[in-house]
Amino acid sequence: ASAQVVAVDNTAVTVSQPRPSSITSVGETKRVRKVPTRKVPYRVGYSWNKGGRLKELRIRHLARKFLKIWIRNTFGRILPHEAKLYYNSVVLRRAFEGWRDEWWASRREWSLTLRAECHYRYYLYNWTFNSWRKFISLQREKKAKVQHAQAFGMILTHRMRVLLAFKPHAWLKWKEMHSAARHQKDKESKAALHFNRTLKRRTLTQWINYISCCQTKKTKQGQYELSVWLHVPIPEFLSAFSRVKLHLFLTVVFVCVFLSCGSASLLFPPFAKVLE
Secondary structure (H helix, E strand, O other): OEEEEEEOOOOEEEEEEOOOOEEEOOOOEEEOOOOOOOOOOOOOOOOHHHHHHHHHHHHHHHHHHHHHHHHHHHHOOOOHHHHHHHHHHHHHHHHHHHHHHHHHHOOHHHHHHHHHHHHHHHHHHHHHHHHHHHHHHHHHHHHHHHHHHHHHHHHHHHHHHHHHHHHHHHHHHHHHHHHHHHHHHHHHHHHHHHHHHHHHHHHHHHHHHHHHHHHHHHHHHHHHHHHHHHOOOHHHHHHHHHHHHHHHHHHHHHHHHHHOHHHHHHHOHHHHHHHO
16 A cells, blocks of 8 residues: 655644555556555554653644744745735835826826816815805795795785775765764854854844943933923823834844845944954
8 A cells, every 4th residue: 555644733644545456557457456454554652541642742843843943944034925015015115106206296287287177176166065055045035035925915915805895884984974074064064053143143132232222311311301392291202202213223223134244244333343
């Protein structure tokens, strides 16, 4: 049987392989007899109960120790994967520096143009946003004013409807007030006319009494003088003279007063101011 070395936990273990069942040559095929084999070779002196586990751990520890010593002696203090990572990072950094120098340092005008475009785009965005905010505020104010105007229009419409509903009642009320005012005015005019007539009548009565008194006094005095001169008794003379004279005088006075107030004022100057 052929043997093969297998590494298990950094420990070399020899594993025997079974022999092939037949061997093929160029011209013929020869059968080979099967022989039983052990997968793990037997080692003399190895026993689990006699410190075999400790010996196994010691073997693995020594294998790791000498492996690290061999790696350090072969590759130095830096391991290959660390060196590979460092190499890749340096290559990337140099490539980036070259690209940056090519695209930004050498192309200064292009970078400034790009910055200007970015600044202009930012300015446009900012101006657009501010304009949008202003537009929104104006729209809100416009909407509020429209709502206020609509509410005011609705209030006016309601008031007009209320006024139209109260229009017949107001018309009737106005007619009643107008008729009451007209009746009041008629009453006042009638009262004024009655007052004027009463005043004129009272004035005329007083004036007639005054005239009659004066006339009586003058008549009595004249009659007395005439009676004295004619030697006639006074009572008989008065009864004959006063009837005719008083009747004519009263007729003339009443006609003048009731035909014209102006003529009455002219006829009776002492009472003209009282009649006015």
